[in-house]
Amino acid sequence: MGQSHLLVDFPIKGPAIAKALPGELPPLMPDLAAAQDDLGTVHFSRFMVEGDEKLLFLSDIDGETDEHIERLVESAGPVFDAIFTYVDNPPPMPVADNPEKVTKWLKRHVREPLDTYFAYDASVQDIKACARAAGFTGSTSQGTLLTYIAFKSRVQAVGVKLVAGALVGDKGHKASDSIGTLHVAHWVPFEHNHIGFFTVFDGDMEKYFQDFADKTAFVFNALFPRVVGGPPTPVEKNAQAFYQWGLDNNYPAIGFYSAYPGLSVQDIKALLADRESPSATAGQD
Numbered sequence: 123m124g125q126s127h128l129l130v131d132f133p134i135k136g137p138a139i140a141k142a143l144p145g146e147l148p149p150l151m152p153d154l155a156a157a158q159d160d161l162g163t164v165h166f167s168r169f170m171v172e173g174d175e176k177l178l179f180l181s182d183i184d185g186e187t188d189e190h191i192e193r194l195v196e197s198a199g200p201v202f203d204a205i206f207t208y209v210d211n212p213p214p215m216p217v218a219d220n221p222e223k224v225t226k227w228l229k230r231h232v233r234e235p236l237d238t239y240f241a242y243d244a245s246v247q248d249i250k251a252c253a254r255a256a257g258f259t260g261s262t263s264q265g266t267l268l269t270y271i272a273f274k275s276r277v278q279a280v281g282v283k284l285v286a287g288a289l290v291g292d293k294g295h296k297a298s299d300s301i302g303t304l305h306v307a308h309w310v311p312f313e314h315n316h317i318g319f320f321t322v323f324d325g326d327m328e329k330y331f332q333d334f335a336d337k338t339a340f341v342f343n344a345l346f347p348r349v350v351g352g353p354p355t356p357v358e359k360n361a362q363a364f365y366q367w368g369l370d371n372n373y374p375a376i377g378f379y380s381a382y383p384g385l386s387v388q389d390i391k392a393l394l395a396d397r398e399s400p401s402a403t404a405g406q407d
Contacts, residue, residue, distance in 0.1 A: 151377035252393035260384035
C-alpha cells in the first residue's frame with residue numbers, strides 16, 4: 123500500500139468567517155480524530171486558514187486519495203456538515219443524505235502536489251503494531267510547518283513548477299532523509315502564482331531550519347530569489363534569517379492529528395528495522 127498526500131481547498135465565505143474559524147473548528151476536532159482513528163489509514167492531518175479566502179485540509183494517508191475521501195465522508199459526515207456552513211457554494215447538506223454529491227465536491231477541490239516526501243514506507247497499522255509489540259510510545263514532540271508562498275510573477279511561478287522535479291525529486295528526497303526529523307513534506311501549487319510547502323517534523327523548529335539550511339540549501343536557494351519576501355540566499359550562510367522567515371510565514375495548524383504522537387522519525391525507523399531483524403523474524407516462526 124502506497125502513501126498519498128491529500129489537500130482539500132475549501133473556499134470560505136469571507137473575512138469574518140476566516141477570522142472566526144480558528145475558534146470555531148477546534149470543538150469539531152475530537153470527532154474528526156475519532157473518525158480518523160477508526161479509518162486507521164491517516165498518519166497526520168491538520169487545517170490551516172489562508173487569508174480571507176481559504177480553509178485548507180491537509181492529510182497524509184495510506185492508499186489512494188479518492189477512496190480515502192469516500193471513506194471519510196461516510197465516517198465524518200457531521201464534521202463536514204459543520205465545516206460546510208462556513209464554505210462558499212458548498213454541496214447539498216446534510217452529508218448523510220448527499221454522500222455522492224459531497225464526495226464529488228471534495229474531489230473537485232483537491233489540490234494535487236508537485237512533489238511528496240514520506241520518511242518511511244510503512245502503513246499506520248504497521249507502525250502502530252511495531253510500537254505495540256515493543257511496548258514503546260515515545261516522547262518526541264511533533265510540529266507542523268505550513269507556508270503559503272507568493273512568486274514575484276507568473277513567469278517565476280511557471281519556471282519553478284517546470285523544474286520542481288529536478289529541484290526536489292530523488293535528490294531532494296535523499297537530502298530530506300539526511301535531516302532525520304522530517305516525517306512528510308509536500309509542495310503544492312495554487313492559483314495566483316502561489317505554492318504551499320507543508321511538513322511535519324520532530325522537535326525544535328530552529329534546529330529543523332538549521333538542518334534544512336545545511337542539507338537542502340539547493341532547493342531554497344533556487345526558490346527564494348523568485349518569491350515575495352524571501353530571506354537572503356544562500357540560506358546556508360543566512361540560517362538565522364531563514365529561520366526567522368519560517369517563524370514569520372508558518373501558519374498555525376488547527377486540529378493537528380497524529381496517529382502515533384510521541385514517535386519520532388528515528389523511533390519509527392528503528393521499530394520497523396527491529397521487525398525485520400533476524401531475531402524478530404525467528405520469533406515469529
